[in-house]
Amino acid sequence: MPAITSTAPGKIILFGEHAVVYHRPAIAVPVQSLRTRVVITADPLATPGTIHIEAPAINLNSDILDLVPEDHLVLTITNIMKEIGITYIPACNIRISSTIPVAAGLGSGAAASVALIRAFSTFLGKPFPDDLVNKLAFEIEKIHHGTPSGIDNTVITYNMPVYFQYGQPLQKFQIKLPFTILIADTGVPSKTAITVRKVRQGWEQSPEKFENIFDEIAEITNQGKHAIEIGNILALGKLMDQNQILLQAIGVSSAEIGILIDAAKQAGAIGAKLSGGGGGGNIIALVDEESAKNVGKALLEAGAKHVYQNQLRTSH
Numbered sequence: 001m002p003a004i005t006s007t008a009p010g011k012i013i014l015f016g017e018h019a020v021v022y023h024r025p026a027i028a029v030p031v032q033s034l035r036t037r038v039v040i041t042a043d044p045l046a047t048p049g050t051i052h053i054e055a056p057a058i059n060l061n062s063d064i065l066d067l068v069p070e071d072h073l074v075l076t077i078t079n080i081m082k083e084i085g086i087t088y089i090p091a092c093n094i095r096i097s098s099t100i101p102v103a104a105g106l107g108s109g110a111a112a113s114v115a116l117i118r119a120f121s122t123f124l125g126k127p128f129p130d131d132l133v134n135k136l137a138f139e140i141e142k143i144h145h146g147t148p149s150g151i152d153n154t155v156i157t158y159n160m161p162v163y164f165q166y167g168q169p170l171q172k173f174q175i176k177l178p179f180t181i182l183i184a185d186t187g188v189p190s191k192t193a194i195t196v197r198k199v200r201q202g203w204e205q206s207p208e209k210f211e212n213i214f215d216e217i218a219e220i221t222n223q224g225k226h227a228i229e230i231g232n233i234l235a236l237g238k239l240m241d242q243n244q245i246l247l248q249a250i251g252v253s254s255a256e257i258g259i260l261i262d263a264a265k266q267a268g269a270i271g272a273k274l275s276g277g278g279g280g281g282n283i284i285a286l287v288d289e290e291s292a293k294n295v296g297k298a299l300l301e302a303g304a305k306h307v308y309q310n311q312l313r314t315s316h
């Protein structure tokens with residue numbers, strides 16, 4: 001049996017992170033240059049049922065039986081088997097490799113789930129359709145942080161720019177003019193669960209204040225979608241700046257994020273904000289052709305561990 005391979009992209013959130021957990025809309029786009037790859041090979045010599053998993057990014061090299069049952073990879077596999085209704089599996093080796101930095105707001109967890117669900121369901125002879133991949137990946141997101149909005153698994157499963165709101169049908173949108181986003185890594189790992197919890201505590205203490213901020217973020221997200229649809233890049237940058245101020249107000253920015261954003265803006269970025277859970281992780285900066293190089297250089301000089309360039313355009 002030939003090896004089964006599946007890959008899934010990373011993602012960035014352009015507008016609306018955190019507010020999306022409170023059922024406001026958000027916009028996310030896949031990042032094709034950052035990917036998780038899952039390769040499954042049958043191991044006919046091993047005892048049936050043996051699954052060996054190797055995931056160097058999280059220092060994992062183990063038989064599945066040696067992992068705790070609530071481990072997210074174990075759960076992904078057991079959920080797939082339940083869905084298909086089988087208890088027997090041929091022995092296999094699963095290798096998960098990724099160029100998506102872990103705990104950096106770029107969707108590494110969701111990408112691993114999506115690629116694993118696709119590869120393993122195919123390995124078992126029942127490749128799952130996108131809706132089922134998305135549903136199972138969402139279940140795993142709940143383990144990463146109890147109250148996920150579902151945006152990460154959705155943008156990564158469908159692999160296209162999305163306007164997402166919990167409980168609403170997924171909306172696609174057109175990108176009138178291509179635009180370039182630089183993604184810069186603060187190098188500070190940050191777990192989404194922690195910032196999501198922090199926001200929850202703030203919301204519990206001052207519900208009215210947080211609800212108002214979420215409404216303002218929702219308005220910015222809607223204006224951002226419009227700016228993308230009409231190709232107003234300057235407006236897009238201003239809206240990113242406004243979104244960042246509100247993310248600061250709910251306490252998910254950080255000194256390192258602030259330093260990179262200031263460096264990007266001073267070097268000519270049209271707009272900049274954190275992306276994802278915050279508290280560390282990555283910032284995104286909107287640049288044009290002239291400023292891209294300068295901004296990239298300034299970000300590295302200001303301490304960014306990596307800068308990735310991502311061009312956004314509607315694919316037909």
Ligand code: PMV
Nearest residue numbers: 017018105148149192276277
């Ligand atoms: O940090 P990431 O890439 O997992 O982004 C999470 C986005 C949040 O809005 C903060 C949480 C969520 O579930 O939507």
